[in-house]
Amino acid sequence: MQSITMVRGDPQPKPTVRWSVDGVESLLALPMNDLLRTAHETHRAHHDPNAVQLSTLLSIKTGGCPEDCGYCPQAARYHTNVVSEDLLPLDAVVTAAAAARAAGASRFCIGAAWRGPRDRDLEPVLAMVREVKALGLETCATLGMLKAGQAERLRDAGLDYYNHNLDTSPEFYGEVITTRDYRDRLDTLDRVRAAGMHVCCGGIVGMGESRRGRAGLIAQLANLDPYPESVPINSLVQVEGTPLHAQFGGVTAIDPIEFVRTIAAARITMPRAMVRLSAGRRELGDAAQVLCYFAGANSVFYGDKLLTTGNPDFDADRDLFERLGINAGIHAGLE
Ligand code: SAM
Ligand code: DTB
Ligand code: SF4
Numbered sequence: 038m039q040s041i042t043m044v045r046g047d048p049q050p051k052p053t054v055r056w057s058v059d060g061v062e063s064l065l066a067l068p069m070n071d072l073l074r075t076a077h078e079t080h081r082a083h084h085d086p087n088a089v090q091l092s093t094l095l096s097i098k099t100g101g102c103p104e105d106c107g108y109c110p111q112a113a114r115y116h117t118n119v120v121s122e123d124l125l126p127l128d129a130v131v132t133a134a135a136a137a138r139a140a141g142a143s144r145f146c147i148g149a150a151w152r153g154p155r156d157r158d159l160e161p162v163l164a165m166v167r168e169v170k171a172l173g174l175e176t177c178a179t180l181g182m183l184k185a186g187q188a189e190r191l192r193d194a195g196l197d198y199y200n201h202n203l204d205t206s207p208e209f210y211g212e213v214i215t216t217r218d219y220r221d222r223l224d225t226l227d228r229v230r231a232a233g234m235h236v237c238c239g240g241i242v243g244m245g246e247s248r249r250g251r252a253g254l255i256a257q258l259a260n261l262d263p264y265p266e267s268v269p270i271n272s273l274v275q276v277e278g279t280p281l282h283a284q285f286g287g288v289t290a291i292d293p294i295e296f297v298r299t300i301a302a303a304r305i306t307m308p309r310a311m312v313r314l315s316a317g318r319r320e321l322g323d324a325a326q327v328l329c330y331f332a333g334a335n336s337v338f339y340g341d342k343l344l345t346t347g348n349p350d351f352d353a354d355r356d357l358f359e360r361l362g363i364n365a366g367i368h369a370g371l372e
Contacts, residue, residue: 311335315343
């Protein structure tokens with residue numbers, strides 16, 4: 038089924054395909070070289086193939102979260118080594134944002150371990166958004182579910198992107214999270230869209246889902262109308278104490294080739310989105326990352342820490358981009 042959709046920043050309506058789960062699963066099952074070729078050609082048609090955008094993350098409120106997301110080290114109910122911290126003071130956030138800008142990041146993303154912000158939580162966050170924006174950085178926040186009116190307040194403070202992930206397919210979702218449902222997530226995404234902000238929405242692979250589960254996630258993302266401007270694809274970082282850690286007989290790590298396939302499917306189904314190679318890059322290693330960039334990933338989280346877990350440090354990334362002739366930090370797409 039075809040529909041016509043206007044995508045922000047694009048003067049012409051573009052036909053967007055509605056993807057079936059079967060259709061995405063067939064992509065994921067293609068011979069690898071055929072899949073990579075299609076993904077790379079799609080990438081070249083819409084983006085500079087040698088540019089990667091850099092976003093830096095900062096956890097502004099860490100741990101103690103009431104939700105039960107089975108992958109998350111910040112859920113209060115799991116015994117992980119995350120130490121809970123109250124909201125960071127404004128000056129600490131501004132200092133971190135200035136350092137990220139100096140290191141080459143173009144976007145700064147603040148994250149809070151909340152089910153969602155209370156109205157009174159939002160006030161100090163708005164001040165952070167204003168100050169980060171004033172540094173000339175793009176702004177992004179991930180604060181959990183938004184209630185009516187909150188997206189507009191964030192937009193008015195200068196928030197460019199709101200990150201809220203679907204995480205996995207609707208069918209697998211209940212295996213991982215029970216304290217909020219898929220519809221709750223879609224409602225928050227609708228609020229972000231209705232307020233006119235850019236949507237950053239992706240998921241996690243390697244949580245024990247099947248290939249069809251990954252196809253279900255990608256189809257959901259691609260069928261959002263319009264699809265997200267920014268699509269973070271995380272590979273599960275297994276954290277001790279969380280239910281998905283192997284210590285509980287949890288899950289075996291995903292085959293890196295299957296991860297690359299997922300990146301390729303995201304690129305093919307969401308041609309103009311920025312596809313962000315997100316959590317799990319350290320575990321993925323250089324060779325698989327190179328394939329991800331070929332398959333259409335054109336953004337990363339940049340800096341030695343994600344929210345609470347490790348990420349390649351600045352020097353490791355700069356070195357890899359240099360070896361690849363990738364222009365990092367330059368805005369790479371049509372977001
Ligand atoms: N609390 C807010 C929420 O859940 O919407 C915002 C922060 S939450 C940590 C943001 C996202 O990080 C999650 O939706 C999930 O996709 C990702 N994430 C969390 N823990 C992860 C892990 N161990 N491995 C990979 N991705 C993870
Ligand atoms: C996203 O999709 N991944 C980032 C960001 N959006 C907020 C978070 C990854 C978190 C990984 C686990 C941690 O560091 O706590
Ligand atoms: Fe809380 Fe977000 Fe972690 Fe879920 S992913 S436990 S909502 S911090």
